[in-house]
Amino acid sequence: MNIAVILSGGIGVRCGTELPKQYQMLLGREMIAYVVDALRQSNLTDKIIIVAGKDDVSRLNQTYDVDCAKAGGSHNASAKSGLDYIKTQYPACKKVLFVDAARPFIIAETVDKYFRLLDEFDGVITAQHITDSLGREGESFVDRAPYYLIQKPEAFRFELLYEHFSAESPATAIVQQMPQEANMKSNFDVRQNLKITYPDDLPLAEYLMGLHLKEGNK
Numbered sequence: 001m002n003i004a005v006i007l008s009g010g011i012g013v014r015c016g017t018e019l020p021k022q023y024q025m026l027l028g029r030e031m032i033a034y035v036v037d038a039l040r041q042s043n044l045t046d047k048i049i050i051v052a053g054k055d056d057v058s059r060l061n062q063t064y065d066v067d068c069a070k071a072g073g074s075h076n077a078s079a080k081s082g083l084d085y086i087k088t089q090y091p092a093c094k095k096v097l098f099v100d101a102a103r104p105f106i107i108a109e110t111v112d113k114y115f116r117l118l119d120e121f122d123g124v125i126t127a128q129h130i131t132d133s134l135g136r137e138g139e140s141f142v143d144r145a146p147y148y149l150i151q152k153p154e155a156f157r158f159e160l161l162y163e164h165f166s167a168e169s170p171a172t173a174i175v176q177q178m179p180q181e182a183n184m185k186s187n188f189d190v191r192q193n194l195k196i197t198y199p200d201d202l203p204l205a206e207y208l209m210g211l212h213l214k215e216g217n218k
Contacts, residue, residue, distance in 0.1 A: 001046050001092045002115050004039045005082040007152075008032055008052040008060070008101035009071025021196045022101035023056075027209055031196060034104035034209070036064050041108035044115040047090060050101070051082045072167060079174055080167035087162060097155040098174055102196045104205065105212060106153065110190060114155040117185055123156040125175045126193060127186040148186070150175060151193055 008022050022032045032050075039048050048066040050057075057068040069085035071078040079098065086093050095118045099106055117124045127148045134144040150173040165177050175184065192212070196205055 001090060002044050002095045002097070003047045003049060003086055003090060003093050003158075004042070004045045004097045004099060004111065005079075005086075006032065006035055006039070006048065006050045006099050006101050007071075007075070007078055007082070008050050008056070009075075009078040010102065020053075021202075024196070024202060026104060026202070027206055027213070031104050031205075032060075032101040033064070035099055035101055035106055036066065038106045038108050039099070039111060042111040042115075043108070044112045045097075047093075049082055049085060051078045051085075052101075074167070076165075076169050076171065076177075077167040080165060083158075083162050083165060086158065093158045095155065096158045096161065097153055100152045100195060103152060103193060104196070104209065105192045105194055110153065114153055114187070117187075118155055118157055120183075121185040122160055122182040123154070123175055123178055124185045124187055125154045125173070126151040126190050127188050128190075128193070129188060148188075151190075151195070 010020055010022060023030050036048065039045050049069060050060050050066055051069045051071050052060055054070050057070060061068045069081050072081050086096060095115055097111060097114055114124045127150060130144045130147055130149060134142045134147060136142045154174045160182065161178065164179055169177050171177050178184065194205060194208065196202060
């Protein structure tokens with residue numbers, strides 16, 4: 001069984017709005033709706049779970065007709081809540097994929113690719129090369145070559161991740177809690193993976209989404 005978990009517990013502090021960014025309107029639809037659509041269009045996703053704030057769980061369940069779990073007070077606490085929900089409700093789960101509710105450009109083909117890669121690897125992450133110069137306090141030069149950015153989606157063999165994952169970990173990416181010996185795959189092929197973080201990201205996302213939808217209708 002393959003399960004996709006949408007992390008939607010953020011409160012949008014950096015976006016500077018009362019309404020969390022993932023529930024902002026993007027071309028007339030909630031941002032999270034595009035993420036749900038991509039997962040529904042996936043051929044390999046058996047179940048979708050949204051991890052959200054307690055005040056949003058009931059509405060999201062009714063609006064999108066998906067399972068919902070309550071978010072924790074941090075990214076890792078929310079991820080653990082999703083994992084615990086799966087362990088209790090869907091013990092047959094073999095593969096789990098985590099996506100951000102605020103990354104509306106995810107596509108079904110990427111989701112399917114990650115689930116397939118888990119036949120060979122213990123985990124798959126989205127990675128981006130650093131193209132800007134990299135600095136560090138007190139150093140005049142930092143070689144950026146060995147570094148890369150880690151983004152979602154991240155996908156894993158469920159039991160291995162569940163065994164090693166802690167809500168109290170200081171790690172900022174789920175993959176950073178996998179055991180050192182895990183067989184991991186870094187995917188550098190996801191080009192459009194904008195995460196809505198700041199107010200200026202919203203008009204940019206609308207413009208890009210317009211192009212994305214126009215291209216999809218050709």
